[in-house]
Amino acid sequence: MAQAKIIPLHSGITAPGIQAPQVEDESPNGETEYAAPLPDETPVWERKLADTLAFLRHRITGEYEVDDFGFDKELTENLLIPSLRPLYEKWFRIETIGMHNVPADGGALVVANHAGVVPIDGMMVMVALYDDHPARRHLRALGADLVFKSPFVGSMARRAGHTLACTPDAEALLSGGELVGVWPEGYKGIGKPFKDRYKLQRFGRGGFVSAALRTGKPIIPCSIVGSEEIYPMIADLKPLARLLGFPYFPITPTFPLLGPLGAIPLPSKWYIEFGEPIETAEYGPQAAEDPMLVFNLTDQVRESIQQTLYRLLSQRGNTFLG
């Protein structure tokens, strides 16, 4: 029913619902591969049972693959993404636009706006690229050191394939043909007050542009609408944040007033748009040493995201109904 309401937000794009048949044609390792070991007449529930049991056996015996970054593909596909899917599909009813701008293989750098106090936007882009991209791509996000320092969060982020935002890791992933996600606004973006919503903050020092230039991979601007409203931050308790070692301590209309209930994000309607890729290969790897070019490209990416945000916002009706 959500799909019936889609209004194309700009020309030349197709809504996910229309793309659906194409998805099955192009998917080399989609659902069909799962069914392969068992005969076709096997009921779906039985196939699911077999998959679940195999998954559990691998977990118990440790027979699974983990890459150097700690990315556990099996766990991510079978447990992490499925657990985020209800949030993606039912709670935020996310619609993706411009998925054709994300290459089916090879490295690329997805650069997105950051908002919402808790980095749920990162997780949602990860689900979007896996569920809605025909090639079921895994997003390898670059995160703050606070993430990897924290127990549970850090090890879970590593299992999901994410790593610390630093030049060697970004370049290693990009040249390894991975899809890398970066939120260059950092804490300034995610922890900004509600009154500044959808106003892009400074884009760091442009380190992400240098990484893309050095590896010659395209930059894909990604604009997320809806993430600002999940936890509207009306105040920031700075002294408490400093005491706890957090970058900010948010006060929202429901938190900490309603206690744990305040941790439930508001069900805003989300749109994630992937823009036209900005090619960097033509400049050559030496271009990363040219600060003016790096600044200009950074501004170009930032401007592209900001313009898309304004357009999506003007086309969006109600915050919660879309």
Next chain:
Amino acid sequence: MPPKVVLVTGLSRVIGSGLAARLAADPEIERVLGVDTVPPTRERLRRLGRVEFVRADIRNPLISKVIATAKVDTVVHASSTASNGAGGRVVSKEMNVIGTMQLLAACQRSSLVQKLVLKSTGAVYGSSPRDPVRFTEDTDINSTPTSGFARDAVEIEGYVRGLGRRRPDISITTLRLNSIIGPKLDTPLSSLFTLPVVPMPLGFDARLQLLHVDDAIAVLERATREDLPGVYNVAGSGILTLTQAIRRSGRVPLPTPTMLMPGVGRLLRNAGLVRLMPDQIRYLNFGSVLDTTRLRGEFGFSPRWTTAAAFDDFLARRGQRPLIDPDWLQTAEDSILDAATRLR
């Protein structure tokens, strides 16, 4: 220039004796001398063949005489170690640091010494959440180790660089070997997997990268024979996470709050079960992975064992039985699926 007379320190240990035996098998090398404070076991002695054993303490200036009189041209310093059986940490540090200083002083004195191969460790990079995923030889170190064997290794490398400055004619190869594992090798990490229930830091999952002991010996041998000065990381490809390794070994992970880990470590150390030093306990939070591009390229060596294969070989040759039999699991899975088919 190929070596004529080689001196290997740490002869009574797995790696020292393995290397000396391999070198002795080559008729091109005139003499192979092995130094250690204790004689090698009888079994190892048999395999050592024509290797000459010098019972000496490298902390003693006597080592200088040995190097001079035997006309040693190549020194392989493979004795520094995390664990020195009896004596504990103080003796260990003495052996590692003071021993190295004496040995290097002797090398500097002798005009015949042309090559030094140092067996160092990947632990020199430390281990922290702020590190890049793979350490290259030139990575800026975020958390220089402040204690334990890793600290010794940092100091040893410093002294070796000092020798390099004073005697630029000596070709120096420093090999940073990441956690070595082997069936006969008793390391703090490997002793962890002998426990039925393995304590690990709650909420963390270290990335472990292992090096099979055979590859460790082979890489030292290549460094001794060829002239390949420089610093090289050495590690098997791929990683295992700590939980994954515990599960593979058929043990049960026991997530323990990080605050309690040092206490648990002390308890296990006092009980003589596991020799985990405080710095190694911290290593269990994040682990470390080395970039081996330079090793595979310039140095021309590719470890034969991957991390997972090295670990599985260690388990298989130790004859370690998992608590939950994987075959039993497979059978159980098949019978559930059979039952499901019959239900249809």
